[in-house]
Amino acid sequence: MATGTAVSLQNVRKTYHLGEPVHALDGVTLEIPQGTYTAIMGPSGSGKSTLMNLVGCLDTPTDGTVVVGGEDVTTLDDRERTTLRGTTVGFVFQTFNLMPRLSALENVALPQLFQSVGRSTRRDRARELLERVGLSDRTDHMPNELSGGQRQRVALARALVNDPTIVLADEPSGNLDTDTESDVLDLFDEFYDAGTTMLVVTHERHVAERAERIVHLLDGRIERVEELEDAGRESNATQNRRDGVDGTGAASGADR
Amino acid sequence: MRPLEFGRLAWRAIRSHRLRSALTTLGIVIGIAAVIAFVTLGASLQAGLVGDISPDDQRNLYGWAADPDTEGGPLAGAQPVFSQDDLDAVSERDGVDAAYGYMPISTQALVYGGELSPQSDALVAAGPPYIRPDTLEEGRQFEMGEREAVINPAVAGQFEENVSVGDELTIALQGGQQTTVTVVGITETSEGLSPFEGFEPSPRVYVPTDPYYTEEVESATGGVGGENASENGSSAGNGTVVGEDALFLAIVVQAESADDADVDRARESALAYLESEDSDTSELLGDELAVTMQTSTELLQQLQDVLDLLQSFIVGIAAISLVVGSIGIANIMLVSVTERTREIGIMKAVGAQNRDVLGLFLTEAVVLGIIGAILGTALGLLVGYAGTWYIDIPLVYPYGYVALAIAVGILVGVLSGLYPAWRAARTDPIDALRYE
Incomplete structure (x- = not known):
């Protein structure tokens, strides 16, 4: 099990100029060790989305450094950032964001298409992941033929297809009903137990409580970091499997 | 990717x-x-x-007289200006192998074995070389002065019983007269033999200008000379004469070979004569008309x-x-x-x-x-x-x-x-x- 650092933010600042400067992130320092499960909570405008975009290599900070999978994002050009994003980050969105004209299988295989992986290899890998998320009988269905929970499971499979360093989930259960939500979140737990690094942005407490720790953002700063001792975890089996994971990963919310 | x-x-x-x-x-x-x-x-x-242009046709020059401003293909605006004397003179010129007149003759019908087939403009009067050997399927060219004809397959197949070489065909002319020809040859295709006829297949009987055209003129004019006729020649029942001579709508001049140089020589030589004082043609041309003389290829161009x-x-x-x-x-x-x-x-x-x-x-x-x-x-x-x-x-x-x-x-x-x-x-x- 890897014990290195998946993502590291050092004194990160992101400023938007909308008439007057707005500090979406105002000096954030955060370490996310590999194999950990982190939730980020905060009200609207607290900087959650900006943080996601930075960790997801979609954006660059105005100040400070962002290191993802060992690479300093601020030193990379657009093309290199795209490559890094494709290979080390997996995205799960609130609105699923599946390609409407591609089947479940093709959606899962899509990221590898851009890594020039051969078609048959791609499809084998996608089929394997769909099986793991319990959709082996839905591989050829189009997104509009799938339920919300199924779509989110396809999205999770897609996020995992390149064996990413970190999976970023932005309100992953925001569009799901309670039952489906717990199914999908159970699946998150399952992959976390298998060693995947998880970063979930949510404003719902019960979703956040599935993580090892909750980072609370407020006005672009880390308000506090809450360490959870298996709160909200239900399965003992899951817990047993977790025992090998270094759950004490150092998290420091620095504030100036 | x-x-x-x-x-x-x-x-x-x-x-x-x-x-x-x-x-x-x-x-x-x-x-x-x-x-x-x-x-x-x-x-x-x-x-x-x-x-459609056979190599043998390359040595033929097709000439007609028309207002130089006339637009259009072969024979557009053509006036009958070529007399037999002129034709004879041209054929004697340097570089000219043969020269003969060309005249379409209006018809009413063709009759064979008692069967009548209405047919207008089926008759083409020309010199024997007009029927090039390579265009003949069977038989031979007609001879000048004989009542002979070469027909094309469209005519041959028109009647209940196919017309074949040696048969006699009766032609009812526009004026009502009838004339009889002996078929001596049948061409390979029913397409026109020269640009004058156009290229679309249609039934045609090819006859020597003498006697057919000369007779036609005599009967139409009653032997009275009508000089400077300005009728459009393509509706030839109204042939014209200079003195005793029939005038042709067009002239075909055959060069010694299909060589460009020979063709040009024949053209110059023929034109030089036709435009000189010696010819009847120059007299008829007046100021308004000019002779155009071109090969099939040039006409097609x-x-x-x-x-x-x-x-x-x-x-x-x-x-x-x-x-x-x-x-x-x-x-x-x-x-x-x-x-x-x-x-x-x-x-x-x-x-x-x-x-x-x-x-x-x-x-x-x-x-x-x-x-x-x-x-x-x-x-x-x-x-x-x-x-x-x-x-x-x-x-x-x-x-x-x-x-x-x-x-x-x-x-x-x-x-x-x-x-x-x-x-x-x-x-x-x-x-x-x-x-x-």
Whole structure:
């Protein structure tokens, strides 16, 4: 099990100029060790989305450094950032964001298409992941033929297809009903137990409580970091499997 | 990312909007179909006409007198100005092998074995060399001064019983007189033997100018001379005479060989005489008329020039259609880029490079262009085929243009897809993912 650092933010600042400067992130320092499960909570405008975009290599900070999978994002050009994003980050969105004209299988295989992986290899890998998320009988269905929970499971499979360093989930259960939500979140737990690094942005407490720790953002700063001792975890089996994971990963919310 | 993958995804996108894609490519289809159809027709027409000129015909010069300003093909505005004396004189000239008159004679009907077949303009009076040996299927040329005729298959097959060499045929002339000919030869095809007749197949009886035309003139004019007749010669029942002599509508001068130099020599020599004081023709030409003397190839060249002009015109219109088609593709691609902003965001989030997105949309535009080109080519060839079938000429497919059409389709796709694809590639993934 890897014990290195998946993502590291050092004194990160992101400023938007909308008439007057707005500090979406105002000096954030955060370490996310590999194999950990982190939730980020905060009200609207607290900087959650900006943080996601930075960790997801979609954006660059105005100040400070962002290191993802060992690479300093601020030193990379657009093309290199795209490559890094494709290979080390997996995205799960609130609105699923599946390609409407591609089947479940093709959606899962899509990221590898851009890594020039051969078609048959791609499809084998996608089929394997769909099986793991319990959709082996839905591989050829189009997104509009799938339920919300199924779509989110396809999205999770897609996020995992390149064996990413970190999976970023932005309100992953925001569009799901309670039952489906717990199914999908159970699946998150399952992959976390298998060693995947998880970063979930949510404003719902019960979703956040599935993580090892909750980072609370407020006005672009880390308000506090809450360490959870298996709160909200239900399965003992899951817990047993977790025992090998270094759950004490150092998290420091620095504030100036 | 591989080109094949681009194609697969582009095809998927195009297929999901069938009607829209079809309408988008319509401009390209029409443009390319127009070019291909006309080029096919042009090439077929050319092949059909040039194919009709036999090597033996290359030494023949076809001459007629008309107002120099008259536009049109062979015999356009022709006046009968060539007398037998002049013809005889021309055939004696340097470089001239033979010269004879040409005169279509109006008819009412052909009669064979008691069977009557109404037929106008079936009779062509000319000199024996007019029937070139290579055009004869069986029999021989008619002889001057004999009541003999060579017929074409259209005449031979017109009656219940086929007319064959040795049979007698009765011809009812326009004036009501009847004349009888002995068939001595049958030609290979029913197409015209010279540009004077046109190229479309029609029943024809070829006879010597003497006795048939001379008799015709005598009976029509009652032996009275009518000088400076200005009737259009193609409706020849109204032949004219100078003194006792019949005037011919046209002259055929045969050079010593098909060599360009020999042909030119014969032409100059014949023209020099016809325009000199010694000839009856020069007198009849007056100030308004001039003699045109050209080979079949040269006459066809005029037709070819007209055809080329028409073709340039069509290509011009097609080019406009292609420009409009390109704008259509560009427009629909821009709509498509906007519609799929979110998809672009997704692709970029999962690792698509700018060039992947660019390639994807460019491929889509190119595929549209190629589809338009293929459909346009198919449609054009179909129209060309129908056209050649309708006017009954051999079909020649302009393969070079088919390749060109596909190339144009690709080019149109690239040009019209470039800007939309660039816009797509430039899309910011953060904004795109938020796009509703």
